[in-house]
Amino acid sequence: MTPSKINFVDMFAMQLVFLLSTSIIFGTPSVVPDSWLVGIIAFFPACLFIVVYGAMLSSQKDMGLYQLLEKAWGKIIGKAFVLVYATYFLYIASRNIRDMVELVMSTLLRMTPVPVITTLFVLIVAYATLGGIQAIARFASLVLCIVIMMLLTIGILLMFSSSLILEQMLPFLSKGIGPVVLSAFQHSIWFPYGEIVVFLVFHKEIGGAKGFRRLTLYAFLSACLILSVSDLIQIWTLGIEEKKYSSFALLDAARLINIANIITRMDAIIALIIMFGTLLKCAVFLFACTEGLMHIFKGKTGKYNFPLALLAGAFSILVTRNSAEHLTEGLTYVIYTLHIPLQLIVPLLTLLLLRIRYRKGEAT
Amino acid sequence: MIILGLFVITVMGLLVMCFLDMLVFKQSFLHVFVHLLPIYPDTSTIYIIAAAFLMGAWVDFNMTERLKKPGKQPNKQGRGNNGDAKQN
Amino acid sequence: MNTDNMSFAGEEFYRLESVKKQFSSVFGNTADLAVVSVDVGHYKGLLCYLTTMTNTDFIIEHVLKELTLSEHKEPVSMDETFHLLETVHYAALKHETLVDLDKVMDKIVLGNAAIFIDGFPKVLVLEVRTLNSRSIDEPTTQNVVRGPKEGFTESADTNMSLIRRRFNNVKLRFEKFELGYMTHTAVYMTYLDGEVEDHILKQVREKLNGSQIDSLFDSARIEEMLHSKGKGIQLFPTVYSGERPDAICSCLIDKRIAIIVDGSPFVLVVPALFTDFFKSPEDEYQWVVIGTFSRVLRYFAFILSLIVPALYIAVTSYHQELVPTILLTSIAAQREGIPFPASIEILLMEITFEILREAGTRMPRLVGPTISIVGALVLGEAAVQAGVVSNINVIVVSLTAISGFVAPIYTFGSKVRFFRFGMIILASIIGLYGLVLGCAFLMVQITRIESFGVPYLSLFSRWDKRRVT
Numbered sequence: 071m072t073p074s075k076i077n078f079v080d081m082f083a084m085q086l087v088f089l090l091s092t093s094i095i096f097g098t099p100s101v102v103p104d105s106w107l108v109g110i111i112a113f114f115p116a117c118l119f120i121v122v123y124g125a126m127l128s129s130q131k132d133m134g135l136y137q138l139l140e141k142a143w144g145k146i147i148g149k150a151f152v153l154v155y156a157t158y159f160l161y162i163a164s165r166n167i168r169d170m171v172e173l174v175m176s177t178l179l180r181m182t183p184v185p186v187i188t189t190l191f192v193l194i195v196a197y198a199t200l201g202g203i204q205a206i207a208r209f210a211s212l213v214l215c216i217v218i219m220m221l222l223t224i225g226i227l228l229m230f231s232s233s234l235i236l237e238q239m240l241p242f243l244s245k246g247i248g249p250v251v252l253s254a255f256q257h258s259i260w261f262p263y264g265e266i267v268v269f270l271v272f273h274k275e276i277g278g279a280k281g282f283r284r285l286t287l288y289a290f291l292s293a294c295l296i297l298s299v300s301d302l303i304q305i306w307t308l309g310i311e312e313k314k315y316s317s318f319a320l321l322d323a324a325r326l327i328n329i330a331n332i333i334t335r336m337d338a339i340i341a342l343i344i345m346f347g348t349l350l351k352c353a354v355f356l357f358a359c360t361e362g363l364m365h366i367f368k369g370k371t372g373k374y375n376f377p378l379a380l381l382a383g384a385f386s387i388l389v390t391r392n393s394a395e396h397l398t399e400g401l402t403y404v405i406y407t408l409h410i411p412l413q414l415i416v417p418l419l420t421l422l423l424l425r426i427r428y429r430k431g432e433a434t
Numbered sequence: 435m436i437i438l439g440l441f442v443i444t445v446m447g448l449l450v451m452c453f454l455d456m457l458v459f460k461q462s463f464l465h466v467f468v469h470l471l472p473i474y475p476d477t478s479t480i481y482i483i484a485a486a487f488l489m490g491a492w493v494d495f496n497m498t499e500r501l502k503k504p505g506k507q508p509n510k511q512g513r514g515n516n517g518d519a520k521q522n
Numbered sequence: 523m524n525t526d527n528m529s530f531a532g533e534e535f536y537r538l539e540s541v542k543k544q545f546s547s548v549f550g551n552t553a554d555l556a557v558v559s560v561d562v563g564h565y566k567g568l569l570c571y572l573t574t575m576t577n578t579d580f581i582i583e584h585v586l587k588e589l590t591l592s593e594h595k596e597p598v599s600m601d602e603t604f605h606l607l608e609t610v611h612y613a614a615l616k617h618e619t620l621v622d623l624d625k626v627m628d629k630i631v632l633g634n635a636a637i638f639i640d641g642f643p644k645v646l647v648l649e650v651r652t653l654n655s656r657s658i659d660e661p662t663t664q665n666v667v668r669g670p671k672e673g674f675t676e677s678a679d680t681n682m683s684l685i686r687r688r689f690n691n692v693k694l695r696f697e698k699f700e701l702g703y704m705t706h707t708a709v710y711m712t713y714l715d716g717e718v719e720d721h722i723l724k725q726v727r728e729k730l731n732g733s734q735i736d737s738l739f740d741s742a743r744i745e746e747m748l749h750s751k752g753k754g755i756q757l758f759p760t761v762y763s764g765e766r767p768d769a770i771c772s773c774l775i776d777k778r779i780a781i782i783v784d785g786s787p788f789v790l791v792v793p794a795l796f797t798d799f800f801k802s803p804e805d806e807y808q809w810v811v812i813g814t815f816s817r818v819l820r821y822f823a824f825i826l827s828l829i830v831p832a833l834y835i836a837v838t839s840y841h842q843e844l845v846p847t848i849l850l851t852s853i854a855a856q857r858e859g860i861p862f863p864a865s866i867e868i869l870l871m872e873i874t875f876e877i878l879r880e881a882g883t884r885m886p887r888l889v890g891p892t893i894s895i896v897g898a899l900v901l902g903e904a905a906v907q908a909g910v911v912s913n914i915n916v917i918v919v920s921l922t923a924i925s926g927f928v929a930p931i932y933t934f935g936s937k938v939r940f941f942r943f944g945m946i947i948l949a950s951i952i953g954l955y956g957l958v959l960g961c962a963f964l965m966v967q968i969t970r971i972e973s974f975g976v977p978y979l980s981l982f983s984r985w986d987k988r989r990v991t
Contacts, residue, residue, distance in 0.1 A: 077980060077982065079982035080980065080981075080982055083981075083982065153442065153443070153446060154446075156443060156446075157443055157446040157447055157450060158450075160443060160447055161447060161450050161451070164447075174955060178841065178953070178954055178955060182952060182953075182955070183478070184478075185478035185479065185481075185482065186952070187952075187955065188482075189482060190952075190955075190956075190959055191959065194959055194962050194963055194966065197963065197966055198966040198970075200970070201966070201969070201970035204977070205966075205969050205970040206969075208969035208977055208979065208980050208981070209965060209966055209969040209970075211980070211981040211982050212965055212968075212969060212979075212981060213965075215981065331846060331847065331848070332846045332848075332849075333846075334846060335843065335844050338841065338844050338954070342954060342955075342958045345958055345962070346958075346962060346965075349962055359443075363439040363443060366439065367435045367436070367438060367439035367442075368435055369435055369436050369439070370493075373436055373490075373493045374436060374439065374440075374490075376486075376489050377436065377440050377486040377487070377489040377490045378440070378443070378486070380482050380483070380485055380486035380489070381440065381443065381444060381447070381482075381483065381486045383482055384479040384482040384483045384486070385447050385451070387478070387479045387482075388448075388451060388470055388479055389451055391469075395458055395459075398458060399454055399458050403454050403457045403458055404454065407453070407454065407457065408450075
């Protein structure tokens with residue numbers, strides 16, 4: 071019987087589920103053929119994040135994102151940036167909640183009022199965050215098992231219902247490699263890979279710079295692999311054209327499962343399983359947001375969680391007027407106005423400032 | 435302080451959403467802001483936000499303690515016999 | 523204390539008359555107190571004990587025979603007599619020498635006999651406790667087909683010997699505590715010294731020492747006390763209780779702490795993990811594949827007993843499109859003419875089953891079979907024929923009921939039943955979504971619990987031993 075300590079595998083599971091949860095259901099959000107290649111290509115630039123974030127963590131000892139910001143930018147501007155990040159995390163969490171609600175509404179519950187669905191969901195998210203990051207990580211390892219089992223089951227069942235047609239992935243690279251690479255840079259590296267920035271907040275639990283680099287590299291590799299396989303499965307079942315224009319491609323693929331007229335409608339079950347992933351992702355974001363607010367406004371641990379979760383729920387209703395807006399906003403505007411500045415530019419500037427202000431050796 | 439934090443982050447969140455809506459719909463800030471406020475047509479979000487602030491206020495003003503105070507003292511029965519549980 | 527006694531050089535000499543008086547003032551007129559005047563060698567003495575804590579044969583055989591010091595013809599001094607008694611005659615019995623009369627009385631209550639010598643300051647206290655207890659039987663709750671058939675009894679001494687004889691190891695410790703300021707029940711903390719984490723030991727000691735209960739008749743009271751109270755409610759049991767010595771010993775090997783309570787055949791183990799509640803000792807005595815299979819089966823049954831009724835309700839009342847068409851028509855045909863909606867139907871039968879189960883356990887053994895006849899025939903068969911519930915409903919309820927009893931530990935199974943009702947209610951309000959939310963809540967709950975600092979459920983902990991931060 072060993073008491074709880076930080077568990078490498080659990081943390082890895084948390085990052086992996088975090089990367090998979092929403093992107094697996096929305097597929098690689100791109101309107102190009104050969105979208106499975108996008109995932110693989112996006113992996114390489116995404117490793118840049120690991121380099122930048124790893125350098126940030128290793129530049130100062132025992133400092134997370136919020137402390138680093140304050141150290142680099144000074145008290146006032148640093149706090150402003152912390153607030154911006156907290157808002158950003160809350161905003162992403164509410165977008166994810168909205169994604170999940172859209173999914174559940176379109177597959178299962180057409181009559182239940184949205185506020186009810188959202189409120190119940192965010193309450194559980196808040197409850198999950200109360201236990202701290204280690205409890206979230208243990209929960210993630212449970213979810214990871216479920217998600218991987220689900221993917222395997224889908225693959226096998228699709229095979230048995232003879233829906234996997236390998237020729238559907240042809241023509242291969244019909245428009246050349248250009249659009250694929252472009253799409254990788256436009257979407258995939260910011261979402262899901264870039265969102266890993268949130269883990270900078272949990273520097274201690276993740277094991278400092280060294281642990282972060284190792285964990286994230288493994289997580290990126292596995293996520294890239296799983297996402298590509300899932301994209302391939304979708305293309306093999308749906309064909310290139312249908313995959314391009316379907317909003318929930320994995321669900322559409324799963325809908326084709328039919329074994330002896332008994333195992334049908336797997337899509338509903340998948341939608342429910344995706345809920346677990348979203349729950350985890352929102353919990354991570356919410357926890358990061360509470361940490362940020364606690365950094366600025368002080369207060370006891372566990373007091374911000376429930377109100378903030380409710381706020382995220384309310385925002386998820388307000389965030390967009392309809393799902394069309396939700397998609398365009400998410401795929402273009404959020405990337406250019408929020409993801410790129412906060413995932414790349416601000417960390418890069420912070421790193422630069424830290425390097426200039428505190429040279430190695432005379433640090434602290 | 436929790437309620438202040440909540441308020442700040444609510445305002446920030448609303449601003450971010452306004453800003454994005456401005457970009458998407460290419461409308462003026464005021465127009466978008468009015469559209470965003472959870473007053474019409476669906477009022478349920480206002481209740482959710484109110485509940486959040488209520489929770490924050492509850493913790494901030496220590497309501498649990500305050501409600502308890504006029505009541506009876508916590509039960510101290512058995513405290514005196516504490517020493518009886520001895521270890522051999 | 524007793525001012526009648528002659529005081530000399532700081533020590534008090536006991537006068538038999540005053541001792542008798544004191545005994546009658548403390549113990550009153552209780553019928554089982556024996557205060558017998560005896561001859562100790564050449565001096566007058568007094569033998570005091572409770573007849574209910576020993577038996578007369580034992581007293582005659584082991585105490586009275588030795589008391590006269592028959593082989594010593596010439597008189598010896600009082601000190602000498604006392605010393606002889608202590609080292610020669612009662613060397614085999616567990617004994618100690620006391621001075622304080624209050625302590626002597628406490629000892630007598632615990633089943634010791636005290637020997638006073640007139641005009642001597644020390645008292646010899648002998649352990650003469652011989653209690654009739656149930657013989658070692660097969661345990662009633664954790665049954666196995668293959669494996670040892672011994673079970674713990676109500677006597678802590680027997681239980682300790684059951685553990686000790688499996689553990690011929692000098693490191694095994696039994697630490698004694700007394701709990702309950704009215705009953706002074708003996709509680710033993712058992713562990714392997716050097717193996718158990720110190721901070722867990724410390725926490726358990728603190729909890730046992732800091733208890734403020736008045737009485738302790740079963741280990742369940744302690745179980746409640748040890749149940750880790752983190753933030754918020756904790757729905758899953760974090761204390762394992764077993765009736766089988768082999769199960770407890772394998773827990774001890776696992777670096778855990780067992781707690782034996784005198785008077786309870788259930789021995790507790792902390793910290794307990796989620797997986798422990800699905801282990802039966804038998805798994806280890808079988809071919810590993812069969813053991814694993816039955817363990818997986820238990821997990822499966824646990825999940826079944828949690829969600830099946832809720833799933834049935836959600837699917838039949840909200841998401842008919844999820845059911846394969848043939849099955850849906852068959853269910854619909856059966857439900858035709860049933861007056862209740864699915865949720866009420868399920869709740870009705872679940873509550874009926876709970877009543878049956880409760881009656882079945884509380885009933886005198888002789889009338890037991892009646893219950894099964896009434897349950898099976900009247901409530902199952904007749905309810906369906908009368909058109910109150912549908913056939914599929916009876917199948918669902920009985921499947922869940924049977925799965926609920928698969929859990930090898932009774933306390934765990936009984937908690938699952940409550941979750942099931944929660945799930946049923948959630949599913950009848952918001953369908954599958956509610957069911958999934960309920961499952962998510964339980965998953966979060968399981969992963970949040972830490973039992974004495976050990977995570978309750980950690981899937982990958984076994985592969986990650988090296989990393990400590």
